[in-house]
Amino acid sequence: MSSVSVRVAAKVNVQLAVGGLRPDGFHDLANVFLAVGLYDEVRVSPADKLRITVSGPDADQVPADRTNLAARAAELLAARYGIGSPDVHIHIAKDIPVAGGMAGGSADAAGALVACDALWGTGAGRTELLEICAGLGSDVPFSLVGGAALGRGRGERLTPLDVGGTFHWVFAVADGGLSTPAVYRECDRLRAESGAGATADRVPDPEPSPALLDALGEGDVVGLASALMAGGSSNDLQAAAVSLRPSLADTLAAGAKAGALASIVSGSGPTCAFLAQDARGAAALAEALLASGTCRTAVAAPSPAPGATLL
Ligand code: C5P
Numbered sequence: 001m002s003s004v005s006v007r008v009a010a011k012v013n014v015q016l017a018v019g020g021l022r023p024d025g026f027h028d029l030a031n032v033f034l035a036v037g038l039y040d041e042v043r044v045s046p047a048d049k050l051r052i053t054v055s056g057p058d059a060d061q062v063p064a065d066r067t068n069l070a071a072r073a074a075e076l077l078a079a080r081y082g083i084g085s086p087d088v089h090i091h092i093a094k095d096i097p098v099a100g101g102m103a104g105g106s107a108d109a110a111g112a113l114v115a116c117d118a119l120w121g122t123g124a125g126r127t128e129l130l131e132i133c134a135g136l137g138s139d140v141p142f143s144l145v146g147g148a149a150l151g152r153g154r155g156e157r158l159t160p161l162d163v164g165g166t167f168h169w170v171f172a173v174a175d176g177g178l179s180t181p182a183v184y185r186e187c188d189r190l191r192a193e194s195g196a197g198a199t200a201d202r203v204p205d206p207e208p209s210p211a212l213l214d215a216l217g218e219g220d221v222v223g224l225a226s227a228l229m230a231g232g233s234s235n236d237l238q239a240a241a242v243s244l245r246p247s248l249a250d251t252l253a254a255g256a257k258a259g260a261l262a263s264i265v266s267g268s269g270p271t272c273a274f275l276a277q278d279a280r281g282a283a284a285l286a287e288a289l290l291a292s293g294t295c296r297t298a299v300a301a302p303s304p305a306p307g308a309t310l311l
Contacts, residue, residue: 009307010097010104036169036302040056041095061099070090073113106139169274174295174296
């Protein structure tokens, strides 16, 4: 086989309920993942040594060495299946915002894993691939499976969810990324500062919202919008992301003013996600957000989207 290409989708967290800080430095989550139709493409081909190249917007901000999660995916798979040195050229064509809170790095890792698996014919099963994904990062298992799922634990223990229709989103991409660990730290800091405490013994266990799961399952856009905005936002990291990047408040307000049914920060940000009534509404909303000058770019994308797919 000369090369294998895999297409892999971005995600938005329609709910991100964050529990207290655990002794291992992670947080227990109730993480409702929804894959959205914004894609990176990962191509692997045999080479004399492991090599990574990246193209697309902000490609220069993606590490092109062994710290790239896609390279680590190839290394872990090779080690587990006795492939020897993972001598492949991994090319990542990016369309998912870099460090944007949309699991772009996780998507590339899942894509590289599926592509190398096909190239090398390891015969790995879904369970083995998911195990490797969980070792790579909390969001990587979801990038492999796509659709919609509830993630418990760090977010890696997945239960698939039904989605009863298509939801239309607009994503407002900011200039520059936010570091996920920094946003979690800021969430802990804000909790401690408020007197509520940040540790797992002080913060209630995170639970998925029944109203949100019902709305997803029924394809009810108005119900989903109201669940997204319940208590201000369904994303417990939103206040932390806005605290680190105050201009996100302007982006969220611009979307609301332009008629978004719901406006939230996507994951750890800084990308903001806006729910629209339908595809036409999303196109108009994207235009209005772009014109507002509160984001670098705004793109419309439907959900759900499939998991990592061999092309
Ligand atoms: O699992 P992943 O490598 O994506 O996590 C990156 C960082 O995000 C972790 O090192 C941790 O600081 C934070 N994190 C967390 N709780 C989670 C997931 C991530 O605190 N459930």
